[in-house]
Amino acid sequence: MAATNLAVISFDGVHLLLPQRAVATVEMTSSIISNDIHGESIGQLKTTSGEWPAYALQADFNACTQCPARYRYCVAINQDNQEAFSIACEEVSSITIENEDELRPLQTCMRAPDSPIEAVMLKGNKLMLVSNVETMQRFLSRRAAA
Amino acid sequence: MTASQAWLLDCGNSLSIAVGFHEMAELLQNHNSYSVPGSPGYCSSLLVWQNNSLVPVMDLAMLSGKKQADNEVPFVSILSYQEAPRMPLQHLALKVKTAPRRILIDDEQVCDFPQGPNFSLLRPVTLSSVLHEENAVMIIDIARLCSAEFRDLANAA
Numbered sequence: 519m520a521a522t523n524l525a526v527i528s529f530d531g532v533h534l535l536l537p538q539r540a541v542a543t544v545e546m547t548s549s550i551i552s553n554d555i556h557g558e559s560i561g562q563l564k565t566t567s568g569e570w571p572a573y574a575l576q577a578d579f580n581a582c583t584q585c586p587a588r589y590r591y592c593v594a595i596n597q598d599n600q601e602a603f604s605i606a607c608e609e610v611s612s613i614t615i616e617n618e619d620e621l622r623p624l625q626t627c628m629r630a631p632d633s634p635i636e637a638v639m640l641k642g643n644k645l646m647l648v649s650n651v652e653t654m655q656r657f658l659s660r661r662a663a664a
Numbered sequence: 665m666t667a668s669q670a671w672l673l674d675c676g677n678s679l680s681i682a683v684g685f686h687e688m689a690e691l692l693q694n695h696n697s698y699s700v701p702g703s704p705g706y707c708s709s710l711l712v713w714q715n716n717s718l719v720p721v722m723d724l725a726m727l728s729g730k731k732q733a734d735n736e737v738p739f740v741s742i743l744s745y746q747e748a749p750r751m752p753l754q755h756l757a758l759k760v761k762t763a764p765r766r767i768l769i770d771d772e773q774v775c776d777f778p779q780g781p782n783f784s785l786l787r788p789v790t791l792s793s794v795l796h797e798e799n800a801v802m803i804i805d806i807a808r809l810c811s812a813e814f815r816d817l818a819n820a821a
Binding site for chain 2 (some may be wrong): 532577578579622624625626627628629630631632633634635638640645647657
């Protein structure tokens with residue numbers, strides 16, 4: 519079985535996993551232009567290679583109205599080579615999953631239809647929350663429309 | 665008439681239910697759990713059980729609108745169920761206020777479904793109601809309790 523590389527985006531005690539191949543760039547949150555706000559975004563991450571709506575989330579995945587100072591990085595995520603969204607965070611790293619059985623789908627009773635979390639993974643004493651770009655974008659778009 | 669064994673579970677907020685005797689796998693106290701954002705409020709965390717199994721933790725009493733502090737419901741009963749015959753066993757950790765009690769129930773105890781806001785939502789997942797010590801107790805189908813139908817019903821309530 520092929521290994522899977524995942525980005526670990528950590529904020530407010532949460533570790534969110536997204537496919538590493540979807541990461542376009544990692545920038546400092548100082549690159550977020552905050553006078554261009556849509557819905558619950560905190561602005562636009564602008565770089566020479568593109569623009570991504572920027573979101574800062576709390577541990578319960580509610581949006582922050584302002585980017586917390588401890589969120590120093592912003593991870594830009596692409597979908598099919600198009601700018602999708604960016605997430606501000608405290609840390610970003612990557613892990614390689616040798617066996618996809620390590621990713622455990624949430625049981626039905628925990629899977630709310632509008633939740634961005636599809637699976638979880640236990641790594642040491644940390645619970646990693648697994649999403650994918652399409653589901654996460656749909657979740658953030660709904661927040662933008664709210 | 666043959667009586668069947670069951671477990672009586674006090675879920676808190678005056679909500680007691682019964683489950684089949686063989687559905688109880690273990691009772692845990694002082695467990696650690698992990699929050700899962702985006703999950704329904706009454707089932708929003710996971711605990712690690714046995715060989716690194718991740719088991720959803722459900723607080724049924726929350727469905728009556730009252731959130732209970734962890735010290736009010738210090739135990740969890742690990743329950744086993746199958747979504748369908750020949751499917752693998754799955755588990756649910758149900759928050760309970762006190763250690764479960766083993767009871768005997770028979771057909772003569774069958775009674776009407778209890779009335780009240782704590783109970784109405786559970787009607788679709790109730791196999792039967794029995795009178796035990798002058799209280800109506802719902803016998804719950806764990807698989808239905810963990811189904812998408814019940815999750816959506818509870819979310820809409």
